[in-house]
Amino acid sequence: MPIRIYALAKELDIDSKELVEICNRAGVTGKGSALASLTDDELDKVKSYISGGGKKQERKSKATGESKEAAIKQPIRDERPAPTGRPKEIRTIRTGNAPLAVHGRSSRPAEPDVEELPAEEPTAEETTAQAPVAEAPTSEAPTSDTPTSDTPVEEAPVAEKPAKPVADEPAEQPVAAEAPKEAKKSADQDASDSDFTPMRRGDYIAPGGPGRNKVRVLGGGRSSDQGDAGKRDSNKPKTTAPTTRVKFAAMPTPATPPTSQAKKSGEPAPQKPIMQLPKEAIQGAKAGQKAPLEEFTKQHEKKRKDKERRPVEIGSTDSDDSGGTGDRRRTKSKGLAGMAGGREARAAGRRTKRPGEMDSDLGNRMRRRPRSRTTRKGVNTAAPRKSAVELELPCSIRDFSEATGVATVKILRTLMTLGTMANINTMIDTETGEYLAAEHGVEINLKDALSIEDEVITKIEEIEDDPDTLQERPPVVTFLGHVDHGKTSLMDKIIDKNVVSGEAGGITQHIRAYIVDKDDKQIAFVDTPGHEAFTAMRARGANVTDIAVLIIAADDGIMPQTEEAISHAQAAEVPIIVALNKIDLPGANPDKVMQQLSQHGLLPTEWGGDVEVVKTSAISGEGIDSLLETILLTAELHEYTANPDRPAVGVCLESEQESDRGVLAKVIVKNGTLRVGDIVVCGSSHGRVKAMYDTLNPRKRLTEATTSTPVSIAGLDQAPGAGDKFYVLDDIAQAREIATLRADRSRSESLGTHTVKVSFDEFQKRREEGTLGNNEAAATLNIIVRADTRGSIEALQKEMEKLDHPEVKVRTLQASVGAVSVADVTLADASDAVIIAFNVIPDEAARSLADDNGIEIRRYNIIYKATEELKALLEGRLKPEERINELGRALVQRVFVVSRLGSIAGCRVLGGTIERGCRIRVNRDGRTIGDYPLESLKREKDDAKEVREGYECGMKLQGFNDIKDGDILEAYKVEEIARTLD
Numbered sequence: 017m018p019i020r021i022y023a024l025a026k027e028l029d030i031d032s033k034e035l036v037e038i039c040n041r042a043g044v045t046g047k048g049s050a051l052a053s054l055t056d057d058e059l060d061k062v063k064s065y066i067s068g069g070g071k072k073q074e075r076k077s078k079a080t081g082e083s084k085e086a087a088i089k090q091p092i093r094d095e096r097p098a099p100t101g102r103p104k105e106i107r108t109i110r111t112g113n114a115p116l117a118v119h120g121r122s123s124r125p126a127e128p129d130v131e132e133l134p135a136e137e138p139t140a141e142e143t144t145a146q147a148p149v150a151e152a153p154t155s156e157a158p159t160s161d162t163p164t165s166d167t168p169v170e171e172a173p174v175a176e177k178p179a180k181p182v183a184d185e186p187a188e189q190p191v192a193a194e195a196p197k198e199a200k201k202s203a204d205q206d207a208s209d210s211d212f213t214p215m216r217r218g219d220y221i222a223p224g225g226p227g228r229n230k231v232r233v234l235g236g237g238r239s240s241d242q243g244d245a246g247k248r249d250s251n252k253p254k255t256t257a258p259t260t261r262v263k264f265a266a267m268p269t270p271a272t273p274p275t276s277q278a279k280k281s282g283e284p285a286p287q288k289p290i291m292q293l294p295k296e297a298i299q300g301a302k303a304g305q306k307a308p309l310e311e312f313t314k315q316h317e318k319k320r321k322d323k324e325r326r327p328v329e330i331g332s333t334d335s336d337d338s339g340g341t342g343d344r345r346r347t348k349s350k351g352l353a354g355m356a357g358g359r360e361a362r363a364a365g366r367r368t369k370r371p372g373e374m375d376s377d378l379g380n381r382m383r384r385r386p387r388s389r390t391t392r393k394g395v396n397t398a399a400p401r402k403s404a405v406e407l408e409l410p411c412s413i414r415d416f417s418e419a420t421g422v423a424t425v426k427i428l429r430t431l432m433t434l435g436t437m438a439n440i441n442t443m444i445d446t447e448t449g450e451y452l453a454a455e456h457g458v459e460i461n462l463k464d465a466l467s468i469e470d471e472v473i474t475k476i477e478e479i480e481d482d483p484d485t486l487q488e489r490p491p492v493v494t495f496l497g498h499v500d501h502g503k504t505s506l507m508d509k510i511i512d513k514n515v516v517s518g519e520a521g522g523i524t525q526h527i528r529a530y531i532v533d534k535d536d537k538q539i540a541f542v543d544t545p546g547h548e549a550f551t552a553m554r555a556r557g558a559n560v561t562d563i564a565v566l567i568i569a570a571d572d573g574i575m576p577q578t579e580e581a582i583s584h585a586q587a588a589e590v591p592i593i594v595a596l597n598k599i600d601l602p603g604a605n606p607d608k609v610m611q612q613l614s615q616h617g618l619l620p621t622e623w624g625g626d627v628e629v630v631k632t633s634a635i636s637g638e639g640i641d642s643l644l645e646t647i648l649l650t651a652e653l654h655e656y657t658a659n660p661d662r663p664a665v666g667v668c669l670e671s672e673q674e675s676d677r678g679v680l681a682k683v684i685v686k687n688g689t690l691r692v693g694d695i696v697v698c699g700s701s702h703g704r705v706k707a708m709y710d711t712l713n714p715r716k717r718l719t720e721a722t723t724s725t726p727v728s729i730a731g732l733d734q735a736p737g738a739g740d741k742f743y744v745l746d747d748i749a750q751a752r753e754i755a756t757l758r759a760d761r762s763r764s765e766s767l768g769t770h771t772v773k774v775s776f777d778e779f780q781k782r783r784e785e786g787t788l789g790n791n792e793a794a795a796t797l798n799i800i801v802r803a804d805t806r807g808s809i810e811a812l813q814k815e816m817e818k819l820d821h822p823e824v825k826v827r828t829l830q831a832s833v834g835a836v837s838v839a840d841v842t843l844a845d846a847s848d849a850v851i852i853a854f855n856v857i858p859d860e861a862a863r864s865l866a867d868d869n870g871i872e873i874r875r876y877n878i879i880y881k882a883t884e885e886l887k888a889l890l891e892g893r894l895k896p897e898e899r900i901n902e903l904g905r906a907l908v909q910r911v912f913v914v915s916r917l918g919s920i921a922g923c924r925v926l927g928g929t930i931e932r933g934c935r936i937r938v939n940r941d942g943r944t945i946g947d948y949p950l951e952s953l954k955r956e957k958d959d960a961k962e963v964r965e966g967y968e969c970g971m972k973l974q975g976f977n978d979i980k981d982g983d984i985l986e987a988y989k990v991e992e993i994a995r996t997l998d
């Protein structure tokens with residue numbers, strides 16, 4: 017009678033599970049649980065096993081504390097009894113040659129009892145042989161063609177058996193793939209019935225996956241992982257025979273990435289940071305450099321401090337725009353850690369970032385840098401080149417550049433190629449402007465400049481007087497002629513004043529103008545210098561002239577300057593009256609002179625012509641009245657008229673500056689009436705007429721000057737030039753503006769050009785070296801002229817223009833009236849110029865500065881001496897030089913007038929010494945008024961050989977008694993020194 021295992025276990029007083037195992041070991045297989053029943057045979061077999069020692073051994077193992085594992089390690093095969101009874105059920109059936117595999121064992125959820133494998137497993141041949149047995153229908157066994165992969169082990173106790181024959185089969189999946197659908201459905205149905213999840217295709221349990229911990233090893237501890245190995249080792253004897261369930265530790269679950277780090281859709285794959293030291297760092301490390309970051313930090317701090325002290329330069333590599341690039345580059349150059357340098361550079365970039373500035377990358381900063389460099393180089397401010405422009409010439413180079421768009425640099429360069437050194441303020445005339453335009457491809461349309469000068473002055477000149485307002489006016493007569501033909505003497509005879517002896521060198525150097533009365537009529541005389549140096553002044557005199565009186569010495573005849581005077585008179589289209597002077601001389605030959613006159617187109621009336629020839633003698637006065645009558649008659653014939661009621665216009669004959677009266681301009685009114693208080697503009701000077709003086713009596717004040725009247729006016733701001741026209745304006749501002757405009761123009765013209773400079777000494781040095789003329793541009797001797805009058809200046813300039821030397825030229829940098837000033841010395845020092853002082857002396861400050869800087873001040877009182885000296889110097893034909901040896905200066909403190917001796921000057925020697933026999937220059941108000949020999953020198957009452965500085969003395973000058981208190985007497989001696997020029 018069958019007995020259940022749990023009942024037997026109770027009977028035997030052992031654990032039911034233990035009894036199940038015993039049954040298995042006793043060869044009673046198929047008893048998976050305590051509910052299984054044992055037949056009588058099986059009961060006997062189990063009991064015999066237990067009684068035979070099996071039980072004892074089991075119990076002994078327990079008593080000795082052997083673990084179940086030890087028992088499992090025990091070879092089962094040896095203890096297992098030989099198989100008996102009918103063969104075990106085989107549920108796995110091969111279909112054809114298809115390999116079979118056991119599926120589902122690992123997925124069986126709770127295999128209740130895993131019994132030990134049969135001790136002797138059938139071979140493949142045996143399995144095959146037993147296949148028909150397997151076909152025996154059982155209630156639970158599937159059909160023969162049903163795959164057994166999902167068959168529960170409980171229903172197939174010998175499920176392991178069929179696995180053996182297919183152990184060597186390569187794969188299990190092909191079996192499943194080839195399984196008929198009907199079988200699969202059946203298997204699914206079975207699995208559903210047995211609460212098992214059927215294994216399906218595609219169900220893949222990764223190693224270590226969730227199902228791994230559920231793997232149970234059946235018999236021999238073979239897991240699914242070990243299945244193949246077990247299959248491969250199927251021919252080997254089993255070394256293990258587990259009889260109990262083996263529990264494996266759960267496989268570690270791989271950590272799931274945090275949700276925050278989950279890759280977002282569309283986001284690029286994260287890149288691994290490149291942790292690579294730069295080459296500099298590696299090199300530094302190899303070189304034994306320690307702690308590059310620390311070293312870099314130190315240098316960075318140093319740089320930061322330097323940068324804070326140093327202003328940021330636009331466009332520089334250290335600038336903000338360059339950001340950290342420059343720092344990084346510098347860091348690299350010093351071999352510091354590149355990574356630290358990059359960090360520092362980025363930090364620098366953040367520091368230098370300005371509000372609103374784009375946070376551009378390095379490339380952008382690099383691209384911006386060239387633009388900043390371009391800005392630093394400057395922008396061409398010249399206007400765009402214009403195709404056709406209207407231009408007023410003359411204009412400055414700056415104006416030309418702005419109008420045409422041609423850069424001033426190019427213009428200056430072009431002028432330089434022409435040998436002209438200019439600057440932007442240099443005025444260019446029409447010819448130069450046209451050349452520049454053609455040279456630079458600019459089309460210019462010249463237009464007349466319209467300035468306030470035109471608006472005001474032209475308007476005045478265009479005024480036509482009403483014939484009813486015109487009245488007869490005195491004729492203006494000019495004496496022209498050759499040197500020493502008696503012009504001055506003749507005029508003196510007319511005005512009964514002897515001025516010839518007062519002229520230095522006996523040559524007329526100033527324009528004199530007087531108005532004389534004759535037979536209730538007036539005649540205005542303008543005496544121009546006879547020397548050729550005064551040609552320009554003479555020419556200007558002719559311009560204001562109504563009648564020209566040509567003075568010809570009867571004993572000398574027509575001379576070159578006489579011919580020139582004739583030309584000027586004829587060019588002025590004025591009537592000419594010839595005065596055959598010095599008729600009293602024995603050598604006078606009137607016929608010869610008249611013949612010469614005829615040859616020059618001046619046919620005397622005596623010979624049927626229209627030229628009045630009057631025989632005169634300035635000495636005897638012969639023919640003077642006849643000359644005056646002839647002048648008045650000629651004036652009547654020509655009906656000289658003017659409008660005395662209009663604002664005056666006229667010409668400046670000459671000007672000078674006096675200490676007490678300021679600028680005195682000698683002018684002659686050509687039309688209208690000049691009055692005190694009138695606003696006058698004359699050349700580049702202007703002012704209101706403060707006072708007017710008679711030319712014959714310089715201290716006699718006048719209130720007005722009618723037409724043709726020469727007069728000296730005071731009130732102008734500066735000395736106008738001889739020949740400058742004057743106009744009376746209504747507005748002083750207009751006068752000032754016009755004068756300023758003219759002054760600027762004159763200044764730019766005089767200073768606009770500049771060439772190689774050379775002083776006297778430098779010139780001589782170059783001649784000695786033979787270097788003169790080697791330059792393309794001729795060497796230029798710059799001079800600064802200071803003179804007592806404008807006439808002297810123009811005479812000097814005119815003479816110097818004639819000093820045309822192939823190797824050197826003379827250029828006047830500045831010419832003005834007055835004493836030599838500090839400004840003159842400064843200009844001479846800056847331009848290596850020589851100062852020509854004509855009839856003036858330098859003031860104390862200028863003298864001291866000139867001595868300190870070695871500026872040469874050459875003083876002259878005779879024009880031709882100055883010009884001849886310059887000429888001799890230029891031509892290298894210098895004669896023994898009359899060198900002036902300055903001795904000393906004395907101040908006149910008191911003048912003693914002795915009736916039989918004349919004026920005695922009581923003086924104190926201010927400097928140097930006063931020596932007997934020297935010459936004395938008399939200076940008054942900054943001007944040299946005379947040069948006389950020292951007649952006597954006394955210390956108290958005794959004659960003295962010399963008087964030194966600080967002592968008082970008395971001096972008597974030969975031929976000069978008009979000495980006054982405050983005069984400065986300069987003592988000098990003339991020494992002849994041979995020139996070493998050649």
Ligand SMILES: Nc1nc2c(ncn2[C@@H]2O[C@H](COP(=O)(O)OP(=O)(O)OP(=O)(O)O)[C@@H](O)[C@H]2O)c(=O)[nH]1
Nearest residue numbers: 499500501502503504505523524546598633634635
């Ligand atoms: N015998 C004689 N001598 C005269 C006569 N007129 C002038 N002289 C002399 O000639 C010399 C020159 O006279 P100036 O009056 O200075 O001659 P100038 O033309 O004025 O000379 P510049 O000043 O150079 O223009 C003087 O010594 C005069 O005395 C004259 O009619 N008869």
